[in-house]
Amino acid sequence: MQKLKYTLLISALLCSTWSFAELEPDNQANVDSILDDTPLKSITTLQSLKNLSQQKSYQAPFVQELNNPQKVRTLFVSTQDLPIVDIQLTFNAGSAQDENIAKGMYGLSNMAARLMTEGTEQYTAKQIASTFEGLGAKFSVNAYRDMFTVRLRVLSDPNKLNPAVDMMLHILKHATFNNSGLNLVLNNTKVGQKQIQENPNRLMGIRFYRAIYGTHPYAEPSVGTNASIQKITPELLVQFRNKLLVSQNMNIAITGNLTTEQATNLSHLLLQNLPQGEKAPELPEPLEQADFNIQFIPYQSTQANIMIGHLGITRENPDRIALEVANQMFGGSGFNSILMKELRVKRGYTYGAYSNLTSMQSRGLFSLSYATQQEQMMDSIRIAHQALRDFVQQPIQRKQLEETKEGMLRSFPMSFSSNANINAQLASIGFYHLPADYLSQYQQQLSAITAKQVQAALQKHIRADRLTFVIVANTLDQPALKKMLNENLGNTSSSETKTMLSEKTDTKDKG
Template structure:
């Protein structure tokens, strides 16, 4: 028996649907119908999908700091908040400038920065920030050492937080007891890396590419290297690199330009002045294939391949960003995904990335596949790169890629935190203050020939470094296939079967995600 209240609810539902069906959006006027949801007006815009939405980049003030410390500022009156980012040229690439072989100094300094000063304990520092609702973040990357402070703009909140920030930067003690705690935690982290194929690939990839270069070792260092770090060495790192003349300042929030300038000068003036860090050495590229194997009993074979890329200052950088999106950075539309997943079902995901640094970073792509498909999948991925370098650019794909990048561009300044991260990167890499507003124009100007030239100059399928994680690997057979790919007359036909692995995955399949490279400014365009 159907309950009466159920019939009532059901009839109400049908009545509501009928009313919705009878609504004529053309006749709706919000002024005469105050009960109508205002969102209906927005629905009207869906009838005109061709209408382009205009996004204006924020205006960036390049403040004339009297200490000659680059200071960029964006005024944002929407929230009573101020975001401050101090970006030092003091990443892990500087570790061995303090002591040879002691990788992980910058990272440890970042972790211990708020663990106590000469006047305050770690708990007192934490409570000082909590009382004013401020948030402090300190993190080391390969190039950068970044200190972030978010606090309310009212002087009664801003002043105490700023004072404690200066106390930490100038007087952190880096006590031995805190170092011992880091060592204990790192032992667990090292075990996790060994159990994670993607993490192991990433570490070995950098070591294989960079050799003795400062970028070679992990940002966190190794258990052996960090066990030798002393409070005196951490203090030396701070005194040498966490200084005014080795940083830039980014400020975003509810301040005027005059107030932001005064704030930047107070920060710069209350830090040790010091000197700029020296230029990093140029890494040496390889001239042939370099295949490295990591034995693992994983149900999947994991592959990473690539080579040295170029620096952040290269004029081809934006063209290479477009190229990377086309090759392996744009999901299902990318060439790698089409060749490895859609056509052959070798993997759930294949991704490529460029890392742009002070000196040449990396170009790489990675995926996982079944053990028995390893050699075939590597051949397909390698051939895809060769074709990408040697064949004309697909004009339709180029247009779609540029349009997608342009649509995604406003995400870079969708919040105060995003804006401030952009300002920090712009200051660090010496970009003009109007870079955000110029970016769409720069993107629009790049044509197929620009991308083709950049690809042929910077992508090298003949000298890849490969890291393979699986149970066993015949390096000779793999290198033979790679060399055959480079010689069209000797190359074997690529596999053409369309395997239904996506619909019927093997047992214990691991969905491969993009490898998270420790780059210096992941938010920066």
């Protein structure tokens, strides 16, 4: 009987927000008295936790702006828990800037990132790796659509930190991008390009960006195409580095066991030892489409993959938080989302359906995607389109809004739960010109968001009548889809809607 009582208590405690580790020694007598009583006493005691505050206040890290003569934005958070320093240099040199070097040279930034550690005139790739390993440091270089990032994690001990920083700077200034490394990466990339053709999701994603962005720098994949990567040479990569990987085209993020003075000195060291130059040019505005745009990619399969969306907002848009809440409600919160309930829970059309809101330097994307059986494809599109139309037009459900906000507030501290996470946030804040206290502001603004604000943001930025559809399937009756979409909008004459149709796979998708 005693064993049963222990089991019941442990089960109840595990289901609560407490653990035995949180019980102080003085509470042991209380625990013993509970064990001597009936299991109902345990449940009653645990129910008293209802009196505790339902929302714990998490304080965002204090972010400092560090000054320097070059006026390069540098953000710093001091953390004393671990003897570690995280450094990120974020250059405005993602794939969106590839054609800043040469026309059609897609994939240049990605190739530069992959070859950066392949050697310099002084060190081989093996020696570089051994140096960081011997210092217990982690070093990585990556390229995305907006950013080119250089990350270093190392112990704060000067005997480890200083040589690791020196090696990082040496690589940035002296990487040779030699032909042997280039050929190796090219061969690996060719394999990856072939795999894309066998992956309907990748094909769909590539076509989706091209359909929405057209000639905008975001249109092409960051990794480049088969045609473009063949044109990349060591000379072009050196030109990319000399023009874009310069002090004036970056921001610095530092997190770790340093004082403000030490972090300032470190930032000065970085800036003094990197080439000077100019900021990259601002990206053009992508063109907004005025109607439906239906793209069809024939693919032999019993399953259809579907992506729907349109241009979104920039990172600095004041409606971003309201739209993030709206996106979470519509398709970002798993089984609680409207999209999942309509497509999976009610009808069993798909295993999972999700929406996504990306915001970048230039306008990002609002999109939703899912996979379904070919015979269910048309009806699933009808339901998804109706769900989006109704979500924009109908009043926001206050209960769902409050539940969504609470979930987002509870999960938000995960964004600064480690030094690496904090530093990633700092880098994003610096790159997108957000205020230094953005993390604190975000929580306050999210808490204060109202149904009226969410509704206004939805009706301003989300359009059910200007969607791009990319469908990877065995067959597609495009005239029937066009008619159905217009009927969803209440248009009686579908012929009045000019819809761009593409019946064959764009040869670019083979890139």
